[in-house]
Amino acid sequence: MSALEMQSGHVRVQVEQSLLHVTLDRADKRNALTRVMYEDLTRAAEHAGSDDEIHALLIDAEGDMFCAGNDIADFAGATEETREAGSAGPALTFIRSLMALDKPIVIAVQGQATGIGTTMLLHADLVIAADNARFFTAFIDLALVPEAGSSLLLPAIIGRQNAARLLLAGDALTAEEALRMGLIAYCVPTDTLAEQAMTLAEKLCAKSPTSMRYTKQLMRTGMGSDDLSGQIDREAERFGERLFSDEVRAIMNKFLKRKG
Incomplete structure (x- = not known):
């Protein structure tokens, strides 16, 4: 404190x-x-x-x-x-x-x-x-x-x-x-x-801190930019990184179990 x-x-x-x-x-x-x-x-x-x-x-x-x-x-x-x-x-x-x-x-x-x-x-x-x-x-x-x-x-x-x-x-x-x-x-x-x-x-x-941090960074990078292709690439890189993270896998598995 x-x-x-x-x-x-x-x-x-x-x-x-x-x-x-x-x-x-x-x-x-x-x-x-x-x-x-x-x-x-x-x-x-x-x-x-x-x-x-x-x-x-x-x-x-x-x-x-x-x-x-x-x-x-x-x-x-x-x-x-x-x-x-x-x-x-x-x-x-x-x-x-x-x-x-x-x-x-x-x-x-x-x-x-x-x-x-x-x-x-x-x-x-x-x-x-x-x-x-x-x-x-x-x-x-x-x-x-x-x-x-x-x-x-x-x-x-x-x-x-x-x-x-x-x-x-x-x-x-x-x-x-x-x-x-x-x-x-x-x-x-x-x-x-x-x-x-x-x-x-x-x-x-309650949201994922890592996902929140990356989303804020992407929004900051994209603001005022006309580099749409570059922004798509930056998003894809972060998306792929998150997709294979333990956190996302756990959320998806939980969802699939509930659906099953």
């Missing part, structure tokens, strides 16, 4: 069988993220990646709002040293830890998701949102530009016009719009979000 000790006092972690459950716990500040909270989140994601007993990561938040984005006090206190850090800063270090995780990531959203509260979702595998959720990037209204790969990922996921609504017009998307556009996978009643998010995460934990 020492590897999971959090330093900020605003990020909770709990191992629930093979699930690492991470909760933003700064509801009085709308779960705005500080430098130390990012460090905690990175620590949690890296732990999920290094522990073979962990099969999935679930991120959720306390209170009525998922995340107000970066803590403005941290932003206002930025220095030239912070600027020089660039992509090595704590926020993008956290994003890169999500990108590197070859295990399923579920994020549960209620209320507003602002700034990185929305852009972190682009690095999750499945986003489940309450029907009261709203998605807002805020960068243009702060005279800033997109972050966390959102200028590439948003047009790819939800289309250029919808991405321009978030990144240029500064619109907020409703949960219904986000579901229709493909920004989220599920939209559920607010009072069932916690239960349904846990059910979804536990469902993923």
Whole structure:
């Protein structure tokens, strides 16, 4: 458990069988993220990646709002040293830890998701949102530009016009719009979000970890690529490897016995 000790006092972690459950716990500040909270989140994601007993990561938040984005006090206190850090800063270090995780990531959203509260979702595998959720990037209204790969990922996921609504017009998307556009996978009643998010995460934990890892790697390789023939070959290589694995053989034998 020492590897999971959090330093900020605003990020909770709990191992629930093979699930690492991470909760933003700064509801009085709308779960705005500080430098130390990012460090905690990175620590949690890296732990999920290094522990073979962990099969999935679930991120959720306390209170009525998922995340107000970066803590403005941290932003206002930025220095030239912070600027020089660039992509090595704590926020993008956290994003890169999500990108590197070859295990399923579920994020549960209620209320507003602002700034990185929305852009972190682009690095999750499945986003489940309450029907009261709203998605807002805020960068243009702060005279800033997109972050966390959102200028590439948003047009790819939800289309250029919808991405321009978030990144240029500064619109907020409703949960219904986000579901229709493909920004989220599920939209559920607010009072069932916690239960349904846990059910979804536990469902993923029950899948083959090796198959899950390979599938995520294949999806990452294929995203944005026009090398269809190469992707078919990569899939075939992994498929053949898995087909002759002891795990798959055991599942098939069990199925055949049940059919017989």
